[in-house]
Amino acid sequence: MINYFIKSLIDWVFRRCLPGVTLIRVGVPLFGLVLVGLTVGITIPTSQVPFNFSWDTSGSSGALSWGVFARACVIVLLGGWLVVRDIRRESRKKVIVIKARGLRDWQGQPLASAVPSSILGRREQVIIDLRQGIVDGQIVSPEAAVRRISSLPDDIARRCDGLDRSDISFVLGGLAPVPLLFLLGVIVVDESNTVIMDWDRLLRARRGLTVDDDGKRFVVAGLDTLQAGATRVALCVSASYDVLDVDVQITEAVTPIIRMDLEGRGTDTHWSELKQQLAQLFLDTVISLVRKGVTEITLFLAAPASLALRLGMLYDKRNLPRLEVNQYEQADPKRFPWVVRMPVAGVLQPEIVHR
Known part of the structure; x- marks a missing residue:
């Protein structure tokens, strides 16, 4: 002190x-x-x-x-x-810094040390070490990783006990498979002041989303042609790499595909806070699917870590359809060998489903 x-x-x-x-x-x-x-x-x-x-x-x-x-x-x-x-x-203020550590077996820069001084409060770092389920980028036991993330709410509740909500801020970051980052966003939820940070591969440092907005947005396709009576859809979101229809159809051969493709997408086009806040279009697209009678969505998401976290935070647990997020493995003939079923729409605990 x-x-x-x-x-x-x-x-x-x-x-x-x-x-x-x-x-x-x-x-x-x-x-x-x-x-x-x-x-x-x-x-x-x-x-x-x-x-x-x-x-x-x-x-x-x-x-x-x-x-x-x-x-x-x-x-x-x-x-x-x-x-x-x-x-x-x-x-009296506390900044809970939550870092998901996965994909590679190295420590990296502490996320707490990269938090800007403008975020007031004592830093308290929470490391979610997923490496027991991940070996050098290869997913060995996704169930073990999901159990680690599922224990986070109890940890957060203990750290926030006795504190006023206005005195608590969250900082999220880390490198992990997209479904696990999305799950982390769903669990944390944007109830308090939350800041998302990401890893800059070029600078080899963590930083905030401080770049000016380039004005490029998602282009939505497939909503107008969705047939009446469809209750399950494959929502393909290409924000960094392309999600290819041919890969999706290996596991979802007869499921209608809805696409959201970011204009000018790449691995380094996500550094604008304003641009990521306009990911509200993702939520609007899901709401449009609800209006058409869709009750289950299988999400194929190619996005940087910060955007995967943000989309998870945006997803309404109670009012939106059941959701599963697919894990892409290029070397696997199935391309998407397993999914994480999110704790939304009545699902109490996240689940791993293997194909």
Whole structure:
């Protein structure tokens, strides 16, 4: 707590222009004005006669100097009190940093160290280590990984116990298979202030979604031609790589396909917060399917980690259809050998279904 207090104090002084710091910055120069107006006298005793030294540069009255000094003291003390008050208020805030660790057997950069200082609160990192179910990118036991994620709500509830919801923020990130990241988004849900971060492969660092919006959006196809009476559809979302119909039809030969293709898609076109917030189109598309009588969706999603998390957070657990998210394996002849059935629409626990 002492280290956090000192770090917070440094942040307040050097990074944040808030009332307490402003008052201190105003008060300290006033002390300089007082010192300029002081009369200083020094007497040094010697063996012969005392040596006297005096300095008077102001010519102003002592009452005026003391008046300025008193005001400077009040301003600085008030500023210090405001800084301490705000730091104590900030110390009540907690930032729960949730990182999914998978795909590769290496530690990587701690997500908590990449969280911007503008997100106030004590950092508390939660590592969801999925590597017991994943070996160097190969899924060995998806059931084990799902069990790890399923235990997260109890962990979060324990960490949030006794705290006001307004004092809690979440930061999500990590590298893991798309279905597991989507599941993490569904479980966390966007009930509190939530920030999503992603891994920049070029910079080899984690960072926020700070790039300007390029204006490119999803293009939806297949809704108009969906036949009446269809209750199950394959929703193919291509946000980074292409989800190919020929691969989908290996496992969903007779299921109608609805496509959402991001214009100009690639592995590095997702760094805009505004652009990702407009993934609301995904939710709108699902709602349109509900209106057409669809009760079950099998999702084929090719997207960066941050977007997979966000889509999971957007999905309404109670009012939208049952949902399963497919795992792509290029080397597997089935292409999508297993799915995660999400805990939505009456499904209480996530399930793994093998094909």
